[in-house]
Amino acid sequence: MNHSFSSENRENMKNEMKTGVIDLLIIGGGIAGAGILLDAQVRGVSSVILEMNDFASGASGHSTKLCHGGFRHTKQFDMKRSAELAKERAIIHENAPHLTRPEPMLIPIYKEGPFDRWKTSIGLKMFDHLTDVKKRDRGEMLSKKQTLKIEPSLNGDRLKGSGLYIEYRMEDARLTLEIIKEAVKRGAKALNYMKVESFIYENGVAIGVIAVDLTSGEAIKLYAKKIVNATGAWLDRLREQDRSLNDTKLKLVKGLHLVFDSSVFSLKYGVYFKSKMDDKMICAVPYHNKIYVGMSETDIEDVSDVASYSESERDYLLENLGHFFPQLNLEKEDIISYWTGVRTFVQKSTKSKNDEYSNHEIIISDSKIISVMLGTLTAYRITASKVVDGICEQLKITNPSETESITLSGGHVGGSDLFSNYVKKMTKAGKELELSEQKINQLVERYGSNIGNIFAKMRTNKRHAKRWDLPSDLYAEIRYGIEEEMVMSPLDFFSRRTSYLYFEPHYVKENYKMVLHYFSDYFHWSPERLQIETNRMEEALASS
Structure with a gap:
């Protein structure tokens, strides 16, 4: 074919x-x-x-994975830009509903803190009114009691309440x-x-x-x-x-994001807060059964400086988490993975x-x-x-x-309002293949209307999956990646096509060796090429 x-x-x-x-x-x-x-x-x-x-x-592929709707620009009263970004976010959500999902975000408001309750309330109302967001996505102000009921691990000392608004999490x-x-x-x-x-x-x-x-x-x-x-x-x-x-010219800023398992750090909603050390903003965002936190920001001279991070960058995020979520006592050992990305800004003489x-x-x-x-x-x-x-x-x-x-590949699910119905329909088909509901949700959010291709490969390639000692769903994803998404290596697949490297590193560690041998056999790699790709995978796992 x-x-x-x-x-x-x-x-x-x-x-x-x-x-x-x-x-x-x-x-x-x-x-x-x-x-x-x-x-x-x-x-x-x-x-x-x-x-x-x-x-x-x-x-x-290494952003904060939030499809910003322009709320931050209300602080500068730049409503034209806010409206433009809110419209674009709605278009992205409609054209690729499987890759963007509403994510409620809390902005904690503290006494003597950087956010003022009155100004935050006005900002939310201005944003909702001028950007014509859907009724379900409109912001609201919450009391201290309401805020702590939603996020009991949040620091309640001097907390006055919070602003609640909607961001959209996306698979970048x-x-x-x-x-x-x-x-x-x-x-x-x-x-x-x-x-x-x-x-x-x-x-x-x-x-x-x-x-x-x-x-x-x-x-x-x-x-x-x-x-x-x-x-x-x-x-x-x-x-x-x-x-x-x-x-x-460009100014380069490296951003670090840390990933935690929900067993040590659990959130119902995302939380967006200002660092206690400086003016930088940090967010903590739920992602299935994980939480990711970012970002620390460090100016860099060259893009080659992006790959790794320093202890001070890591400790910057941990110290802020310790302040805003003191009950959790998060330590460096609780970090299961991380990613670093680079933001670019234009530097002009004026x-x-x-x-x-x-x-x-x-x-x-x-x-x-x-x-x-x-x-x-x-x-x-x-x-x-x-x-x-x-x-x-x-x-x-x-x-x-x-x-x-234009509806993007995978977005043919009946529109954003009907995506939940599509997930239910696919859940039934996935259970017939003995997949857990959590796994089905993950796959449908990843592939959208292309999920039928994954399920079909699971049905017809059981023998091949068994031969390579791989879970049938993982084997089906790999075949789909090679046939439909120009996957050239295991790292392409585990990082950019699935994000398993960042959110399920243990799953990668369990399977990457057999996946490497499968790729070597399929693409007829030389022993030298296999060793190169093995080194790349092991370096990526060591980094994560």
Whole structure:
């Protein structure tokens, strides 16, 4: 069977890219690039995206996993931006209801604390009124008694009450993948592990790139009418390569998130609070039977500094948790995993006080390379629309953006209001396969309307799963990842496709060796390649 976005089809897709001149080449396989890919392809702009690592391996897979609706901007009374982000959040929720879910969040209000009850109440009312949020998502003020009833582990000393509002938790890496899958379904091409080494110029204008396939070492030339640099934290590296780096540069900030099991840290709602040491905001968010907390923020000079964290960064979060949740006595041994990501801000010679909250930045160099920086994941679609508007104008294409009404891959569940009904329906089918209700919910939230593909593979591949001594549902997910999501390695699967590495590291440790051998057999790896991938997995597990 031919699967267009399959690891098995990767070589064919690469060979097709070599012929002719494409309309648009996007460098960077995060959510910014993915959004541009889909928007452009739908409008009739033939589009290709290249990612030097795996898709969503940067900030798009290591965010705070909250689809912000713009509430924070009410503090600056920037209601236009709040309304814009609230609208975008609603669109994302409708187009991918399996990947976004309402998450009630508490803002504790303390005497002499940073939040004022009156101002918080006004902020919530302004946000609800001016951004036209759904009635079920409207905020409210709670008393001290109501707050502690919901979260009894919260520090009650000098607590006056709390503000309750709704954020949307999202599966950031999977959202990126579903956008790319939808674009590929419509004719776009996407390759991971393709590193752009240099640009090809003609009369000072970039007309193509030389890219190296990191899986084989093959170097290829690709020619395009338009080139977009959407590489996130790597943006300035390509701009420097293009000799277009000027006084508008990126500031890089590393963010650390810690994960705890609900047996040591349990929350009914998320909690959003200001650090007791400085002005930084921290959130603690429920995720199935885990809680994740983030983020500490540290300025860094280079993106290579993102991977690890220092004891001081970890202790910063633990100390804040000890202050706001003193009954729990959380220690470093309670941390089951972590992830680090990088936020990018534009540094200019002159900037306003709100520049750091910019939804996007678009820079066009003298060589006509379009560099795009995304300020918040929620704004990926409107940013893409603005970028593609400019590209279409130059290519004399008049088709408008359609992504507002495009249901993404996995989102065909009858709309956001009917998603719970879809989960119930799939629960019945999952129980027939002897899956627990918790596991079914996890799989449906991960794959949405594509869950039928997972269940079908479970039914037909029991013998193969047994041969490799793997749970049938895990084997089905791996097969789906290879056939439908261009999974090239176990780390791609355990990290970006499923998040097992961060939220179920013990499950990964139980199965990763057999998964490695399965990949080695399936892709015909050499002993050297198997050792490289084994080292990558073990380093990732040691880090988590």
